[in-house]
Amino acid sequence: MGITNRASVHSPSKPLDPTTIEFGKVFTPNFFLMKYADGSWQEPVIGPMQDFQLHPAAIVFHYGQAIFEGLKAFQQDSGRIVIFRPEMNARRFNLSARRLDMPEVDEGLFVEACAKLVENERYFVPASPGSLYIRPSMIGVEPCIGVRSSKEFYFFIMTLPAGTYFKEVTGGAGSVNVLVSESVFRACRGGTGNVKAAGNYAASLNIITEAKKKGCVQVLFLNAADRAHIEEMGGMNVFFVREGKLLTPPLSDTILAGVVRDTVLQLARDMGIEAIETPLAIREVLADIRSGRITEAMACGTAASITGIGSLQTESGEVIRVGSESPGPMTNGLYHQIRGIQYGQIPDRHGWITEVCTLEPVAR
Numbered sequence: 208m209g210i211t212n213r214a215s216v217h218s219p220s221k222p223l224d225p226t227t228i229e230f231g232k233v234f235t236p237n238f239f240l241m242k243y244a245d246g247s248w249q250e251p252v253i254g255p256m257q258d259f260q261l262h263p264a265a266i267v268f269h270y271g272q273a274i275f276e277g278l279k280a281f282q283q284d285s286g287r288i289v290i291f292r293p294e295m296n297a298r299r300f301n302l303s304a305r306r307l308d309m310p311e312v313d314e315g316l317f318v319e320a321c322a323k324l325v326e327n328e329r330y331f332v333p334a335s336p337g338s339l340y341i342r343p344s345m346i347g348v349e350p351c352i353g354v355r356s357s358k359e360f361y362f363f364i365m366t367l368p369a370g371t372y373f374k375e376v377t378g379g380a381g382s383v384n385v386l387v388s389e390s391v392f393r394a395c396r397g398g399t400g401n402v403k404a405a406g407n408y409a410a411s412l413n414i415i416t417e418a419k420k421k422g423c424v425q426v427l428f429l430n431a432a433d434r435a436h437i438e439e440m441g442g443m444n445v446f447f448v449r450e451g452k453l454l455t456p457p458l459s460d461t462i463l464a465g466v467v468r469d470t471v472l473q474l475a476r477d478m479g480i481e482a483i484e485t486p487l488a489i490r491e492v493l494a495d496i497r498s499g500r501i502t503e504a505m506a507c508g509t510a511a512s513i514t515g516i517g518s519l520q521t522e523s524g525e526v527i528r529v530g531s532e533s534p535g536p537m538t539n540g541l542y543h544q545i546r547g548i549q550y551g552q553i554p555d556r557h558g559w560i561t562e563v564c565t566l567e568p569v570a571r
């Protein structure tokens with residue numbers, strides 16, 4: 208079934224300045240919506256953004272049947288608008304759907320819907336260093352008090368112009384402070400940590416609020432079973448540089464398989480860096496940072512790209528500074544590689560770029 212387009216093409220009332228956009232608050236005028244009822248997906252439509260009117264008993268409100276994705280479109284210097292690795296998000300979306308007993312979405316349609324919506328909203332894709340964040344989501348909307356799967360769903364996609372994710376980062380890879388969560392865990396074996404279930408994020412909100420009070424912008428989570436190993440951050444995967452080697456925890460059912468994580472591992476190998484997926488004990492990592500054996504730490508994800516971690520703070524208040532606290536050479540090198548590919552300054556050797564359209568010169 209083709210996508211019906213009922214949207215008009217709008218332009219922002221004033222040019223989008225990627226250095227001042229407040230991420231998460233500004234939406235483009237149109238969105239994509241496809242409803243599921245009577246056992247099948249209905250007509251996919253791009254049209255004006257609208258509020259949903261849901262029954263207070265909608266299953267999403269009570270039993271949390273909600274999943275989402277996050278990916279980005281970039282405006283390259285030539286005016287070409289591209290999306291970065293959308294097929295990986297489509298695959299992960301269906302992994303999330305299966306885990307939460309929701310209907311899968313055809314992966315080709317998922318990518319096409321993202322591309323068609325971005326094309327429609329093309330004048331809202333800020334130039335470098337900005338991007339258009341794409342947020343596909345699915346919720347169970349059937350009214351029913353009773354713990355079971357919804358029989359009705361909405362799959363929808365919104366787009367948001369984005370500048371830098373962390374207000375603290377003003378240029379380049381930047382550097383942020385991170386709280387090590389020793390008391391709150393986001394995932395356990397057999398749980399939903401490896402999918403993008405909305406509930407995972409609800410469970411991390413209290414410690415994120417605590418982190419902010421302590422001057423940290425992100426939280427580093429440990430494994431729930433014995434609190435001994437590093438897993439990932441609230442919305443990003445984590446890497447360390449130890450004696451010139453790049454280290455990250457191996458994937459498991461408690462870690463989200465990040466698109467940027469996969470990209471960083473490949474780019475590092477392309478750059479001749481030894482990149483190793485290995486369990487990382489928090490005690491050893493903190494000791495290695497203190498002794499200077501670990502020289503860099505970085506957070507990786509679609510929203511914030513690659514960001515240096517300037518310090519780790521324990522819940523008891525000890526602050527362990529990483530290297531010189533500013534992004535190190537490997538963090539900067541990987542940051543420039545990924546940004547270069549996304550903005551078209553470095554050739555896309557791995558086929559990571561999906562072309563959407565090219566802006567006519569007058570519009571830029």
Ligand SMILES: Cc1ncc(COP(=O)(O)O)c(C=O)c1O
Nearest residue numbers: 442443444463465466467508509
């Ligand atoms: C918990 C978590 N880990 C890691 C990531 C990074 O994933 P990606 O690189 O696909 O954005 C995200 C963001 O989606 C996330 O929410």
